[in-house]
Amino acid sequence: SFLTVTCKYPRKDSIALMRDIWDLLSERSNQFWWCPDGLYLPVRAFIACEPHKFSNNLHAHAIIAGGEKYRIPINRALNSRFGRSRVELCRSMGDVAGYCSKYVTKWGDGDNYNYFGSW
Numbered sequence: 001s002f003l004t005v006t007c008k009y010p011r012k013d014s015i016a017l018m019r020d021i022w023d024l025l026s027e028r029s030n031q032f033w034w035c036p037d038g039l040y041l042p043v044r045a046f047i048a049c050e051p052h053k054f055s056n057n058l059h060a061h062a063i064i065a066g067g068e069k070y071r072i073p074i075n076r077a078l079n080s081r082f083g084r085s086r087v088e089l090c091r092s093m094g095d096v097a098g099y100c101s102k103y104v105t106k107w108g109d110g111d112n113y114n115y116f117g118s119w
Helices: 014-026 069-081 093-107
Strands: 002-007 044-051 060-063 083-088 113-117
Touching: 002 014, 002 069, 014 060, 014 069, 014 083, 044 093, 060 093, 060 113, 069 083
Parallel strands: none
Antiparallel strands: 002 060, 002 083, 044 060, 044 113
16 A cells, blocks of 8 residues: 655654654554454555655655555544545556655665565
8 A cells, every 4th residue: 555644743853753654554453454364464664754845844655565455444543643644555566666766766865764564
């Protein structure tokens, strides 16, 4: 799934925002991630932050593996914790690769993106 998270309160620390998003998504108490085989999803995620054009407050985009059928509960949890969010299905593997490479090459310091979970 593809996520967009726009924070209701200004966020300036990209590392902290990415960590907070991953913590919410991977929290064991979230019932929408539980599977009968005992695994908790998402398995992995790529999260990237970028500043808004005018305010420099951060918003985040993410791609998560797993949980496609849980889009609505994920969206509700993100809305409740962070503010406005949107969860969509990824259309193709090419779109995922293009998205990730865009953020990896956009800035050189690496603080604007990170990989989470089991790779």
